[in-house]
Amino acid sequence: MNPANYLYLSALLFTIGAAGVLLRRNAIVVFMSVELMLNAVNLSLVTFARINGNLDGQVTAFFVMVVAAAEVVVGLSIIVMIFRTRRSASVDDASLLKY
């Protein structure tokens, strides 16, 4: 098997995540789709590390994981705060600046 197959899988998962961000209205599911995109990129980083024979890609994937963890904490607390004030987790309801 060619290791490039992992790259194809990573591209597919990233695409599905991007489509999820565009399609879904629930803020939490949108956030999960962002996580899926981050994971897909991590898979490609690990595969590239293996293809090139050094560990730099794995270190980068590790840093991506750290940033994702920090991002999830802040993002989810923002979602909780919006839910408290507007009683909704839909991304369409946070539209006060529009009017």
Add this chain to the structure above:
Amino acid sequence: MTATFHAVTTLAVESKTSTGEAVAFWILGPLAVLAALGMVFVRRAVHSALFLAWVMITLAIFYIVQDALFLGVVQIIVYTGAIMMLFLFVLMIVGVDSSDSLIETIRGQRIAAVVAGLGFGILLIAVIGNASVSGMTGLATANQNGNVQGLAALMFNKYVWAFEVTSALLITAAVGGMVLAHRERLVRKRTQRELADERLKGGGLATPLPPSGVYARHNAVDTPALLPDGNPSELSVSRVLQARGDVRTVAAAKGIIEASVLEDEREVHGGGQPEKGGTP
């Protein structure tokens, strides 16, 4: 010395993956894609979270297969352990049954999103197809002293500055999470005395709420208890279940009782009779 050197060189020029890895990939890869599609298209957010956990565990297996043992373990601990639990906590706060509305706010947005996604995917896959990634070096030399040791050597030498900046990021995220989730108390907290007075003087129900109905064949919390006059007690079923419409009706409850009584009678009187439709 020369023997180890030879071993290393033969390992370092591996250009194809093993058969076992190919089998694992072709079984788990399509499953991961299916789970990702399920995450996007399923209506309930909890199911999305479960599908995402599935994708993450599959990816962890792929990391371990690809000689990234440390990352595979971290993926399971941090992603499926910590991040997905955080997602589920927030889902429980926001409300499990907060399904998506299917109304389009922007006309044609769904079709546009699907077309854009397909176009992007085709573009990305075409790029990978054109790139020449036929061979691979493999991580045998890089992981010679162990995967964790190799990662540590890189992280604390070459990437030590990024590592230091990460600590600032984590502290900022922790403070940000606390600040955003904190809520100032606007009114004074009521004491136990006040709560008791309110309950007794308000003319409400002073006793605890009645438990749900307990019958011979059914004692789940969705069954209302019967009052002495035979009517169901509204108070005996949780308001959440009533709001969801999950309460078993009294007719159904009575039907269950009568059916069980009849069944018992049949068992007592007609023991040994073959069931209807059974072989004669």
